[in-house]
Amino acid sequence: MNAHPLDYYLVLRPRHGDRERTADVEAIVVEEFARHNDFSTTGLDSARWTPSGVGWWSSAALSRAMRLDPDLLARVVPAPRSGAESAYRSLGGGQLPTEAVLRTYFHDHQPFATAAPLRLGPAHPPAGFHERRVYRVLFAKDLRADQVAELRASWRTPLGDTTGSAATGHLDKDGDRITWDLRRVGHTLAWCLDVTVLLRTGAAEVVGPTVSGLTNVLRQHGLVPVATERFS
Structure with a gap:
């Protein structure tokens, strides 16, 4: 069972004039980091929906671009689930699927390179801590x-x-x-x-x-x- 909620993002169109934010939404992106037992990340799963598309689709390249492409990054707005629900409904998607259903759209997993933890700071904890x-x-x-x-x-x-x-x-x-x-x-x-x-x-x-x-x-x-x- 997944203990942590998903992360939601609104991807805005390049802004032209003063329009309502919902009208500016180009896509909704849902993400979840995969983690080791110690909570460090091992990869990233994501799915994207656009009102003109054919449902939800998964793209590791999109998640990378959301962090590396300055033009795209400038249009990425983190949102709570309630914000994604509102945008999804306003754009004609209806009721946003549950998180269990959204996870079934994760098909293109982005793995991260992993290594043993590096040492940052003293090797031993202070007295009283294990x-x-x-x-x-x-x-x-x-x-x-x-x-x-x-x-x-x-x-x-x-x-x-x-x-x-x-x-x-x-x-x-x-x-x-x-x-x-x-x-x-x-x-x-x-x-x-x-x-x-x-x-x-x-x-x-x-x-x-x-x-x-x-x-x-x-x-x-x-x-x-x-x-x-x-x-x-």
Whole structure:
């Protein structure tokens, strides 16, 4: 059984004039990352629907282009399922299929190269913790200054933070400690979220929901997740 909901995107037509957003929607894309047990990604499944097409179809090339083609990326808008439902209905598709049905349209799987986790940071966890994990979630697209400010306020990033991160946050849950920092990477419109998990308990189940929740927060701010890597 799949524990995580699907990711939804609206692909807009090149904008000409001031039209309603629904009228601008060219396609709806549904995606789901395949993951190892440790929550790092192993691949990506997707399906696309257009009002002028013949139903849902699957294309790994489209998912790659959504992250690599600047012109297409500029027209990709992450959406909640409710937003995809509204667009689907307005474009004549009727009721959006359930997520179980949508998964049956995933035919062209995009595998990711996998390797043993690299080491980022100290080899051993601090005293009192039995395991240290570091994850990096890569994102395409850019954030506006006001969006970064909103994230800093939501995550309670300390004023005068000197880590070089755009925003940071932390969570203590049942003795486990999770910290994260968001920063721009490379020379293109890209961001990464580094999440450090210190496990005091034996319940590694905290990892998936936490990393997934943080990823979804950044999707809600317009970023497009590319992959989740594990570094330790």
